[in-house]
Amino acid sequence: MTPLVTLESRAVPLLRDNIDTDAIIPSREMRSVSKDGLADGLFAGWRYTAIGGREIDPAFVLNQPEGKGAQILLGGSNFGCGSSREHAVWALAEYGFRVVIAPSFSPIFQGNCIRNGIAPIVLPREAVEQIAAGFADGTPVTIDMPSCEVRMGLAVFPFSMEDEARTMLIEGADAIELTLRHRAEIEGFFARDAAVRPWIYLAD
Amino acid sequence: MTEGPLTLAEKIWSAHRVMTLESGAEVIAIDRLLLHERTGGVALKSLEEAGRTVMHPSRVFATMDHIVDTFPGRTDKTLMPTGTAFIVSTRESAKRHGITLFDIDDPRQGIVHVVSPEQGIILPGAILVCPDSHTCTQGAFGGLAWGIGSSEAEHVLATMTLRMNRPPDMRVTIDGVLGEGVTAKDLALHLIAALGSNGAKGHIIEFAGSAVRALDMEARMTLCNMATEMACAGAVIAPDDKTFDWLEGRPYAPKDEVREQAIAAWRALYSDDGAVFATEHRFDAAEVRPMVTWGNSPQHAAPLGAPVPADALSKADQQRAVEYMAVTPGQPVAGLPIDAAFIGSCTNSRISDLRRAAAILKGRKVAEGVKAICVPGSTQVKAAAEAEGLHEVFLEAGFEWREAGCSMCFFAGGESFAPEARVISSTNRNFESRQGPNTRTHLASPETVAASAIAGRIALVSEIAA
Numbered sequence: 001m002t003p004l005v006t007l008e009s010r011a012v013p014l015l016r017d018n019i020d021t022d023a024i025i026p027s028r029e030m031r032s033v034s035k036d037g038l039a040d041g042l043f044a045g046w047r048y049t050a051i052g053g054r055e056i057d058p059a060f061v062l063n064q065p066e067g068k069g070a071q072i073l074l075g076g077s078n079f080g081c082g083s084s085r086e087h088a089v090w091a092l093a094e095y096g097f098r099v100v101i102a103p104s105f106s107p108i109f110q111g112n113c114i115r116n117g118i119a120p121i122v123l124p125r126e127a128v129e130q131i132a133a134g135f136a137d138g139t140p141v142t143i144d145m146p147s148c149e150v151r152m153g154l155a156v157f158p159f160s161m162e163d164e165a166r167t168m169l170i171e172g173a174d175a176i177e178l179t180l181r182h183r184a185e186i187e188g189f190f191a192r193d194a195a196v197r198p199w200i201y202l203a204d
Numbered sequence: 205m206t207e208g209p210l211t212l213a214e215k216i217w218s219a220h221r222v223m224t225l226e227s228g229a230e231v232i233a234i235d236r237l238l239l240h241e242r243t244g245g246v247a248l249k250s251l252e253e254a255g256r257t258v259m260h261p262s263r264v265f266a267t268m269d270h271i272v273d274t275f276p277g278r279t280d281k282t283l284m285p286t287g288t289a290f291i292v293s294t295r296e297s298a299k300r301h302g303i304t305l306f307d308i309d310d311p312r313q314g315i316v317h318v319v320s321p322e323q324g325i326i327l328p329g330a331i332l333v334c335p336d337s338h339t340c341t342q343g344a345f346g347g348l349a350w351g352i353g354s355s356e357a358e359h360v361l362a363t364m365t366l367r368m369n370r371p372p373d374m375r376v377t378i379d380g381v382l383g384e385g386v387t388a389k390d391l392a393l394h395l396i397a398a399l400g401s402n403g404a405k406g407h408i409i410e411f412a413g414s415a416v417r418a419l420d421m422e423a424r425m426t427l428c429n430m431a432t433e434m435a436c437a438g439a440v441i442a443p444d445d446k447t448f449d450w451l452e453g454r455p456y457a458p459k460d461e462v463r464e465q466a467i468a469a470w471r472a473l474y475s476d477d478g479a480v481f482a483t484e485h486r487f488d489a490a491e492v493r494p495m496v497t498w499g500n501s502p503q504h505a506a507p508l509g510a511p512v513p514a515d516a517l518s519k520a521d522q523q524r525a526v527e528y529m530a531v532t533p534g535q536p537v538a539g540l541p542i543d544a545a546f547i548g549s550c551t552n553s554r555i556s557d558l559r560r561a562a563a564i565l566k567g568r569k570v571a572e573g574v575k576a577i578c579v580p581g582s583t584q585v586k587a588a589a590e591a592e593g594l595h596e597v598f599l600e601a602g603f604e605w606r607e608a609g610c611s612m613c614f615f616a617g618g619e620s621f622a623p624e625a626r627v628i629s630s631t632n633r634n635f636e637s638r639q640g641p642n643t644r645t646h647l648a649s650p651e652t653v654a655a656s657a658i659a660g661r662i663a664l665v666s667e668i669a670a
Contacts, residue, residue: 051641078402086353112353164229199458
């Protein structure tokens with residue numbers, strides 16, 4: 001995973017509440033047993049003029065010239081609700097997003113972001129709206145993970161994030177590798193627990 | 205264990221704590237991992253590509269439900285030409301890693317949250333995860349169950365643990381008695397409408413109170429199923445004799461002396477008096493009415509016959525939903541003509557759901573022009589329904605009778621309702637284009653779906669009686 005320490009980019013506003021993962025990547029756009037090849041299907045229902053089509057809808061914010069190359073997406077509350085499909089995050093990542101800022105996230109989507117090097121940053125709605133207002137004139141936004149700040153011009157928006165998640169993002173760490181360092185503790189737990197809850201432990 | 209009164213979720217969590225990390229997060233033992241062909245196959249593939257193995261294959265189960273077709277005589281082929289790869293890849297990976305698979309032709313096959321309880325895979329006090337958001341369904345059995353992503357599933361495959369901070373606790377207490385004809389689905393929609401689509405804010409919800417204890421196990425599953433539509437981190441109901449009785453004799457549930465030992469332990473699974481919840485909500489079951497959704501979020505729900513909010517056009521998300529759904533603020537959705545009716549999904553596709561719908565359909569016909577489909581939640585549910593003759597009731601009424609799977613909940617396999625079709629559906633999500641291009645989904649109980657299919661418009665059961 002590519003570490004995410006600091007980043008400067010424009011921030012694209014898509015401030016609808018309850019943007020669900022069906023909207024981020026529709027079922028019909030998930031075509032292979034793979035984490036790749038999904039960027040084209042990102043927001044397909046909104047980005048193109050017809051369902052299943054590929055004709056660009058110029059009115060959609062990602063298609064506006066100011067949105068090109070942006071690495072920060074601004075969303076409404078409960079962002080990423082619905083299906084747990086990680087394809088939503090893979091599509092965002094492949095498209096180029098490294099940060100999503102919203103007043104709240106669906107818990108599963110939030111976890112999926114962290115596992116894929118995307119920072120899900122929670123800021124109050126007013127702050128998200130203030131950042132969104134800078135989109136039209138191209139004001140760059142800075143993400144500073146070590147100091148837990150989003151900055152735009154003179155405005156500073158502090159955010160909080162669980163240490164585990166923040167460290168994983170900053171270090172670009174592989175969670176499985178880190179956990180497997182504790183293999184002995186894990187196996188020890190299962191050995192003790194099997195005596196307490198034998199009904200859990202089926203024969204391998 | 206921590207001192208002092210504990211919540212149910214805290215008791216289960218503590219019993220699974222392997223260690224606390226420097227970050228404050230914990231390594232939590234996972235008892236059961238479930239996979240399906242859409243999000244599970246990719247986790248197995250990614251694990252293989254990283255050169256890793258499955259730590260405990262005996263505690264991992266896979267089923268085919270999300271991509272597979274539900275037409276009679278189905279094969280690995282799906283309407284969507286790209287579907288076959290998901291099915292084949294999941295099957296081959298499961299075989300390579302010694303994971304139990306409920307394949308297309310297996311009598312145990314079905315929707316993951318229907319088959320896991322049927323097989324006794326979820327148990328009280330257990331922690332079960334699955335890369336599927338409706339995993340919280342299984343908290344109905346007094347275990348902790350929640351949806352994860354494919355990367356987290358890969359982490360569980362490799363380590364049989366997750367690294368997490370414990371989510372905060374919320375208790376939703378529902379006392380009183382549900383009215384005649386009011387179901388767990390109506391209760392769930394009532395709660396979501398009241399608390400909002402973000403109402404659970406990442407908490408584990410414990411459903412408690414006399415109305416919850418009065419629900420049978422299948423109704424408890426329906427209630428817990430919909431909890432994810434409030435952004436919960438899991439849902440749980442304290443297990444009781446109904447739970448233990450329901451699990452008796454299930455293939456992977458404990459038997460004989462081990463069962464006795466397990467039940468003794470399971471009887472301690474309740475929130476202690478004085479346990480502190482970060483958030484508490486109380487509801488009166490008597491206030492719940494048959495519900496239907498009018499918009500594009502499950503929170504856009506109202507009693508059947510009640511109007512779409514008159515001020516909907518003044519709120520951004522509601523305005524968009526009103527336009528998309530082609531409904532009128534101040535007017536009820538009841539009475540709107542429908543193009544299709546769907547009974548199925550992990551919310552409402554179990555035998556009791558089908559029995560209640562069939563009781564309404566018996567001796568009646570689906571209105572002309574309405575495409576009506578019933579998809580049993582599992583091959584076992586299908587067999588049980590057929591043994592009772594329920595399939596004949598559905599077929600004679602004009603419903604299609606399908607093989608088990610997720611089906612038209614989200615156009616699995618590439619099947620969809622017609623563009624802009626108005627669908628009354630026993631499923632869990634009314635999102636834009638979820639059941640087909642620009643489809644207009646109205647969520648309701650199986651009873652309301654059956655009654656509406658007969659009436660040809662969104663209707664209460666009482667409207668078609670006599």
